[in-house]
Amino acid sequence: MVRVLVTGMSGAGKSTLLEELARRGRLTVDTDYDGWELPGAVWDEARMSELLDRHGDVVVSGTVENQGRFYGRFEHVVLLSAPVGVLVERAATRTNNPYGHSAEQRAEIRQYVVDVEPLLRRGATVELDGRLPVGELADAIEKLR
Template sequence: MVRMLITGMSGVGKSSALQVLGERGYSVVDTDYGPWTAESGLWDEVLMGALLGESTEVIVSGTVSNQGAFYDRFDHVVLLSAPISVMLDRVRRRSSNPYGSTTVQQDEIRTNLETVEPLLRATCTSEIDATQPLTAVVDRIEQLLRS
C-alpha cells in the first residue's frame, strides 16, 4: 500500500490525472476541493494528518506551502511539470476550475513557475513530464505506485 502526493503548478494536469486514477479504482483526494485547504491557503493540518494516519493507500493532489510538513507520510512525492505555454493554454481552456482565467492569475502562475516549482523539484521523489498524453502520465504514476 502506498501514499502518494501529486504536486505541481496550475495547469500541469494534477486534477485530470487524479480523476483517471480514481476511475481506475484508486482512493484519491484533490485538495483543491472540499475541506482540505483552510482559508489561509494551507492544508488543514488536522484533516490531512487524519487522512494520512488512517489511509494505507491514497493519492493526494495539491500544491500548498505547508505540504512539506507531510512529506514524511508519503511514499512518493511526484512533480508534474510542463512549459509555461502548455500550462497557460490549459488553464485558459479548462471549465472545471476558474483559476487561471484572468491575466493577474496567469501572471501569478508565471511567478510560481519561477519561484515555487524549483522548490518542488528539489524535494520531490519523481518528476513526470506532463506534456505527454494523460494516459502516459497516469501509467507512469501507476508504475511508481507499484514500486
C-alpha cells in the same frame, strides 16, 4: 500502490491525472476541492493527518505552502510539470477550475513557475511531464512502490 502526493503548478494536469486514477479504482483526494485548503493556501493539517493515518494506499494532489510538513508521510512526491506556455494555456481554457482565467492569475502562474516550482522540484522524488497522455501518467503513478 503507496501514498503518493502529486504536486505542481496550476495547469500541469494534477486534477485530470487524479480523475483517471479514480476511474481505475484508486483512492484519490484532490485538495483543491471539498475544504482541504484553509485560508492562506494551506492544508487543514489535522484532516490531512487523519487521511494519511487511515489510508496506506492513496493519491493526493495539491500545491500548498505547508505540504512539505507531510512529505515524510508519502512514499513518493511526484512533481507534474510542463512548460509555462502550456500551463498558462491550460489554466486559461479549462472549465473545471476558474483559476487562471484572468490576466492577473496567468501572471501569477508565470511567477510561481519561477519562485515555487524549483522548491517543489527539490522536494520531489519523481518528476513527470504533464504533457504526456493521462493514461501514461496514471501508469507511471501505479508503478510506484
